[in-house]
Amino acid sequence: MVESKFLPLDGATSVSQAMRQINPDVVAAYPITPQTAVVQNFSQYVADGIVNTEFIPVESEHAAMSACVGASAAGGRVMTATAANGLALMWEMLYIAAGMRLPIVLTVVNRALSSPLNIHCDHSDAMGARDSGWIQIYAETGQEAYDNTIQAIRIAEHPDLLLPVMSCQDGFITGHGVERVGILPDSDIKDFVGEYKPRYALLNIDEPVTFGAWDFTDYYFEHKRQQSEVINNSLPIIESVFKEYEKLSGRPQPVLDMWGMDDAEYAIIVLSSTAGTSRAVARRWREKGVKVGVVKPRLYRPFPEQYLLEAIKNCKAVAVLDRAISFGAPLSQGPLFTDTTAALYNAGISGLPVVNYIFGLGGRDILPDHIGSVFSDLQKIASDGQRGTMVRYLGLRE
Amino acid sequence: MSQMTEVRWHGRAGQGVVTAGELLGESAMHEGKYFQSFPEYGAERMGAPIKSYTRVSSDPIEYHSPILEPDIVIVVNPNLLSVVDVAEGIKPNGIMIVNTTDTPDKVRKQVKYNDGDVWCVDASKIAMEELKRDIPSTMMLAVFAKATGLINIAATIELTREKLSGRLRPEVVEANIRALQRCFDECVQG
Known part of the structure; x- marks a missing residue:
């Protein structure tokens, strides 16, 4: 080194x-x-x-x-x-x-x-x-x-x-x-x-x-x-x-940067700087005793399908955060979500509830409380057994 | 346990507020700390009120979001006190540092900040006397050093000397150093 x-x-x-x-x-x-x-x-x-x-x-x-x-x-x-x-x-x-x-x-x-x-x-x-x-x-x-x-x-x-x-x-x-x-x-x-x-x-x-x-x-x-x-x-x-x-x-260079994923029940998958904010929030949730984790794919193309499946397959609920809209995709999902759910389907995993959050378009701030709300939602999805709305929005006025 | 300090700067565009935030981060970096320094980008135009942020931590900083509840607020331009809510979100046990001719008591009442420390310095006067120009932004670092102990004034003076020496005449560099030292000596807590 x-x-x-x-x-x-x-x-x-x-x-x-x-x-x-x-x-x-x-x-x-x-x-x-x-x-x-x-x-x-x-x-x-x-x-x-x-x-x-x-x-x-x-x-x-x-x-x-x-x-x-x-x-x-x-x-x-x-x-x-x-x-x-x-x-x-x-x-x-x-x-x-x-x-x-x-x-x-x-x-x-x-x-x-x-x-x-x-x-x-x-x-x-x-x-x-x-x-x-x-x-x-x-x-x-x-x-x-x-x-x-x-x-x-x-x-x-x-x-x-x-x-x-x-x-x-x-x-x-x-x-x-x-x-x-x-x-x-x-x-x-x-x-x-x-x-x-x-x-x-x-x-x-x-x-x-x-x-x-x-x-x-x-x-x-x-x-x-x-x-x-x-x-x-x-x-x-x-x-x-x-x-x-x-x-x-001497700096780790994983394909997927993972935090808390060894035993995570609730996971966020997100690219780039928001992965940092998510990880910082996840640390606080872990201190409260909630098993949360964060997956940051450093590599998006080629899509690291096998690693991602391995990371999330034992979770109770997963959120994919997209900083883009794929207009006209089903419910105009984000691309990271579409790829993640395709990978799950292709591997025959259908029981894991996965929801999509669109955030930060045009530089809209993504705040620690937004990330906290995602972990809360995932807990609720897991306890209710109902996925609910598939495509959601963070920090949007509606 | 990670020790992170979050700072929000208030100034007017063109006053060197962003540079001062970066210099604060760099001072902390030279003492082995991690930092982030980033302005709030809007429609920039000379003289408009702007905010800038600095985080300093003993560990790598993971947050990439604006600072809503700062530990420390630094107001570079005294006439902002009546224009912007500079105390917005500041932690109750925080520190407010203001460039002003007023006393800490008066500032405390004006910005309605009752709980934490208020430090005042007439940095504009010192800048005019030493530099003949009202450019007080980076001088606020001296008050930050005294009020927080998070950066060392001697190291900050050394860094300022190193930064300025490349592009300013020696007497101007020394005037800047004197201004920093005076801010450190003349600031008052209340």
Whole structure:
């Protein structure tokens, strides 16, 4: 284990610190709140000669991801960052990056999608991209955002994966929140990420290849099946990177961050910063003698189905908290809930009552009392034997 | 048992309130503690009343929610006392620190805070005398150090010197240090 040096950093700056240490070949980016600090700091590093990255200040996020696709196909180590409508504008190119198996690392500082216009946190941006073929990791703190950015490089570039990775954190809440962040020595990060040796590269003229070629009714289907096969089998590889980084940093890097789940009767499943608030509340409930627990999936794509089932199967009632709405899904459930209940059904588990809470859209505060109300609801569901309303809302005026 | 202290700052946008909160966190970090510092983001415009929050703890901080029941409230701008309910939610045994020309007794009555400690300092006057500008935000840290003992004044002065030395002339840095020390010496409890 290597000692970290502690700095006071906001979550966005933590990511730019990681990018400085990674020193990628190309960064093409366009600034958008609340991601701005990531790109602003990094472009300063470029201007000051602290990194030798080719920085491309593009005219839009569509162009940003297009430039990343080109640079990655050429054989470079490529990174970018965005949020909200910026990610939405990348949409077309997200699928192209994944389909071409380009190991691009994208930081998303999660923010609500318009309309109405809102710059604050929710997960509607990244959740909309959950089927694009990208691996998705979610951070609870600025510390995790830093750690995840570094690990994302190794995951994306693993020769058996070659998949793009989206590393997410909550806009403003951690993105603009300053906290104590442990930064590993530059040389250790340099060694950890290593030199990127692309398996295929457009600039390798000795072995000419074609990327993103015309692929008609004859082979497109087979290629898409290969793409699902690689992400379906990516979990052990991702875990091996997590374990290696855990050893380096001394900070645990589980697929599911779990608290109290060994004997929890009532559990909350939630991503990102709200997992912290939930855990803090759960500690108080445990002191009262109620067996509560919290599961924070760090990894959302691929969905860690088996681990999640193992974690919650003995609970009496479970709540899934979503910071996004999947409009038009049954009762417009959130995506994390839909995936969780699908996993339960597929495993033949039907007796466990699971309810969905939508919260925090557009940066609406999620307070400790809201989390407490969820644990109360779960106790009631278990004692009544009635699940009641399936999709509920926290902190909403109705 | 975790010891967490929650601080709410009141000031006006553009006064360095957010910076002061971050500096408080950094001071605590240098003493081996964990911290969080985050402003309440609204429609920012120069001069508008703003709130900022700082948490300091001996353990990693898990809460990611605004502070509704602060242990300590710091009011950087005296004219906010009649505009904002600065005592909202403050714990009964808490501490209120105010930049004002008034006495703690008078402030206590004005903001209706009967139970905890009230500390006053005329930081604006000290800032004008030492820095020729009314920029009292970071100077409130000196009063925080004295009132709470959670950060050490000598370490805070050292950190301020380190932070400012890179971008200000030596005499300006020293004026800032004097201002901090004066706030520490001249603040009164009531």
